[in-house]
Amino acid sequence: MAKYIFVTGGVLSGVGKGISVASIGLILRSYGFNVTAIKIDPYINVDAGTMNPYMHGEVFVTEDGGETDLDIGHYERFLGINLSKKNNLTTGKVYLSVIGKERRGVYLGQTVQIIPHITDEIKNYIRELSKEQGADITIVEIGGTVGDIEGLPFLEAVRQMRLEEGPRNTLFIHVALVPLLTTTGELKTKPLQHSVQELRRIGIQPDIVIARSPKPLTEEAINKIALYSNVEKEAVISNYDVDLVYEVPLIMLSQGIDRLIIKKLELKPTRSKPDLDLWIDFINRLKSIEESKDIVMVGKYTKIKDSYLSILEALRHASAVVGIKPNFRWVESSLIEEGKVNIKEVIERGDGVLILPGFGKRGAEGKIEAIKVARELGKPTLGICFGLQLMVIEFARNVLGLKGANSAELDPNTPYPVITLLKSQVGIKYLGGTLRLGSYKINIVKGTLAHKIYGCDYVYERHRHRYGINEEYIDRLEGCGFRVSGYSDDGIIEIMELKEHRFFVGTQAHPEFSSKPLNPSAMYVGFLKALA
Numbered sequence: 148m149a150k151y152i153f154v155t156g157g158v159l160s161g162v163g164k165g166i167s168v169a170s171i172g173l174i175l176r177s178y179g180f181n182v183t184a185i186k187i188d189p190y191i192n193v194d195a196g197t198m199n200p201y202m203h204g205e206v207f208v209t210e211d212g213g214e215t216d217l218d219i220g221h222y223e224r225f226l227g228i229n230l231s232k233k234n235n236l237t238t239g240k241v242y243l244s245v246i247g248k249e250r251r252g253v254y255l256g257q258t259v260q261i262i263p264h265i266t267d268e269i270k271n272y273i274r275e276l277s278k279e280q281g282a283d284i285t286i287v288e289i290g291g292t293v294g295d296i297e298g299l300p301f302l303e304a305v306r307q308m309r310l311e312e313g314p315r316n317t318l319f320i321h322v323a324l325v326p327l328l329t330t331t332g333e334l335k336t337k338p339l340q341h342s343v344q345e346l347r348r349i350g351i352q353p354d355i356v357i358a359r360s361p362k363p364l365t366e367e368a369i370n371k372i373a374l375y376s377n378v379e380k381e382a383v384i385s386n387y388d389v390d391l392v393y394e395v396p397l398i399m400l401s402q403g404i405d406r407l408i409i410k411k412l413e414l415k416p417t418r419s420k421p422d423l424d425l426w427i428d429f430i431n432r433l434k435s436i437e438e439s440k441d442i443v444m445v446g447k448y449t450k451i452k453d454s455y456l457s458i459l460e461a462l463r464h465a466s467a468v469v470g471i472k473p474n475f476r477w478v479e480s481s482l483i484e485e486g487k488v489n490i491k492e493v494i495e496r497g498d499g500v501l502i503l504p505g506f507g508k509r510g511a512e513g514k515i516e517a518i519k520v521a522r523e524l525g526k527p528t529l530g531i532c533f534g535l536q537l538m539v540i541e542f543a544r545n546v547l548g549l550k551g552a553n554s555a556e557l558d559p560n561t562p563y564p565v566i567t568l569l570k571s572q573v574g575i576k577y578l579g580g581t582l583r584l585g586s587y588k589i590n591i592v593k594g595t596l597a598h599k600i601y602g603c604d605y606v607y608e609r610h611r612h613r614y615g616i617n618e619e620y621i622d623r624l625e626g627c628g629f630r631v632s633g634y635s636d637d638g639i640i641e642i643m644e645l646k647e648h649r650f651f652v653g654t655q656a657h658p659e660f661s662s663k664p665l666n667p668s669a670m671y672v673g674f675l676k677a678l679a
Contacts, residue, residue: 149277150316150412152286153305155351157293157323157342163359164322165218167386168288169225170396171320173426174405175284176226179417183282184222185273186215186235188290189297193239194232197579200505204453208609208660209234212585218288220457220660225396227663233276238297241268261300269304270311284412293321293346306350315413321346321353321376322386325360325368334360334368340375352377354411355404357384382407393430393664396423429664432467439472440678443494445517446503447510449477455503458531461659462675464667469675483513494520499527499650499678502534504657506612508557515541527650527677529670532612535643535653536566539616542629542645547620556614567617569639582613589641589656595632596652597642600673608641608656615655616640650677 152171156164165186172182192198195206196214207220213232223230245268249259257264277285287305291298309317323339339358346353356376358364364372364385373380384402386395399405405421408414442462448454462473476497482488490513494500500521502514514534518541521528530538536554543552543565551558554566575581586607591598598604618638621631633642633654645651654670662668 148312148316149274149282150284150318150414151273151277151305151308151312152284152318152320152408152412153308154286154288154320154322155293155302155346155353156289156291157321157346158326158338159324160291162322162324163386164288164290165221166392166395167320167322167357167399168218168286169221170399171404171408172222172286173225173227173396173423174400174421175408177418177421177423177426178405178409178414180283180414181281182226182284182286183230183277183280184226184234184286184288185276186218186222186288186290187269187301188216188235188237189295189301190237191239191242191297192237193243193579194235194237196582200448200454201451204451205456206611207457208584208611208657210586210609210661214580214582214584214611216290217453217456218290220460224460224663225393227665229661231280233279236269236272238300241265241272241300244268262303265300266304266307269301270308273304273308284414293342293349299349302346302349302351309351318355318408318411319351319353320355320357322357322359325358325364325372327361334362334364336368336371336375339372343376347377354378355382355384355407357386357399359386361388363387391430391433393426393433397427397430425665429467432470433463436466436470436472438470439474440498440675441474441476441496442678443476443478443497443500443517443521444503445478445480445483445490445500445514447480447505447507447514448503449479452477454505457657457659457662458501458503458671461662461668461671464662464664465671465675467664468667468672469679471675471678473675478517480510480513480517483516484510490517491520491524494524494526497526499529499674501674502528502530502537502653504532504534504611506533506556506614511537511554511557515544519545522645522648522651525648527674528652529650529674530653531659532610532655532657535655536614536616538651538653539565539620539624539629539643542624542627543620546627546629547623554614563620565617565620566614569613569615572613583610583639585609586661587635587641587656589633589635591642592630592632592634595630596644596650596673597632600652601669606669607661608654608658609660610656612655616643650674 215235323342549563552563553561628646658668658670
């Protein structure tokens with residue numbers, strides 16, 4: 148019988164539930180269990196695809212083309228596995244399914260209600276996905292905070308699962324903030340206490356409390372939390388701030404969270420202790436790096452660094468291999484357009500340039516200006532997705548002399564549409580879930596830098612785009628040295644590189660989405676090596 152761990156949050160959102168879930172998942176996998184994780188997002192959007200990154204951070208893309216919450220990325224990186232779009236459940240998905248069943252007559256004669264129909268839908272979804280993915284343990288993270296009106300049906304559903312599955316097969320973990328009062332230097336447990344009280348009013352008693360705080364909990368704070376949360380002292384885990392999120396599983400292990408979970412769920416691990424040697428080696432390599440390089444990060448959502456979370460993590464994964472620590476120098480591309488940033492001075496001082504993804508007109512010309520400067524200065528440059536498209540536009544304008552060259556997305560009346568709508572996108576009306584999404588095969592051209600980076604004739608990378616490079620301009624681009632080094636089976640241009648340049652590469656894919664700490668992205672490793 149599958150076991151279920153339900154993780155709730157309190158005080159505020161973004162407190163670190165996702166990292167807590169990912170860390171627990173890693174620990175349990177290291178004992179030999181098959182673990183999967185589900186992120187529940189109580190918003191009514193069907194998925195995260197149409198959300199602005201300022202609203203919800205990056206949109207993480209799964210192998211099977213799901214546009215999901217960024218926590219799915221945390222799960223994949225820590226668990227070392229690829230998850231499905233099914234691992235992200237939203238209110239939108241639940242209601243869409245229930246309303247569809249009602250229209251088909253599944254509930255004929257019944258009044259369709261939150262309880263039991265919505266809650267049953269949620270419970271069935273969790274159980275069916277757990278069975279489908281062959282999980283010994285399924286960790287379910289309920290997004291938002293306890294007390295949010297939109298999260299109540301999900302909390303009620305997991306409350307019912309405790310009754311139906313039994314206490315030996317279900318475990319509740321509550322993650323809440325313990326803020327530091329700067330005037331006195333005191334950790335305040337009262338917000339967490341109120342959060343647990345709210346959870347108990349709903350009918351859920353946590354088995355374990357994870358306290359997120361700027362520094363380790365004092366003995367006094369642990370005693371207070373245990374008393375007011377109605378848990379033993381050993382079940383209060385201090386999850387304090389660290390420079391490297393990959394250390395969080397080790398912090399939890401040092402406090403015995405593994406023994407707690409194994410005991411409460413009556414688990415029978417195949418190993419007597421967790422096998423985390425490779426994970427610890429990865430952390431040690433990261434912490435021992437002394438050499439650093441400055442990377443100029445040019446994007447349009449730089450105020451919220453979570454907008455590019457997977458890219459930041461992919462560079463960290465690569466740094467453990469290359470032995471170079473990336474120092475990020477953020478540049479908001481719209482400020483380049485407004486003349487508020489001297490991009491030439493910034494790039495001159497940097498060691499490399501990364502043109503970040505993010506389609507749309509705002510900030511595009513600023514990115515194009517940065518690409519021009521980086522190309523002319525000979526700086527190692529990597530363009531991701533829209534970054535590749537803007538590299539093509541810059542090259543067409545400033546090398547081919549095609550004045551006014553642009554993307555048909557940005558300027559439908561451009562005389563030189565070097566970027567056009569993909570054939571598969573013609574006639575599509577709905578925006579949600581209709582991009583070219585998920586993993587696609589990329590054929591790598593032999594003798595190119597891309598082939599040297601990947602070391603093979605083809606790879607699979609994840610995608611998220613609607614526009615692509617216009618094949619009609621390829622001959623002219625390649626004639627001036629900007630050559631195709633990767634393409635899909637159906638002829639879509641995937642990778643381009645500048646021949647007479649140390650590293651000037653653009654990829655239509657998002658290789659960061661498949662990067663793992665113990666299996667880093669080859670493209671990001673290649674980029675960091677070019678900075679050495």
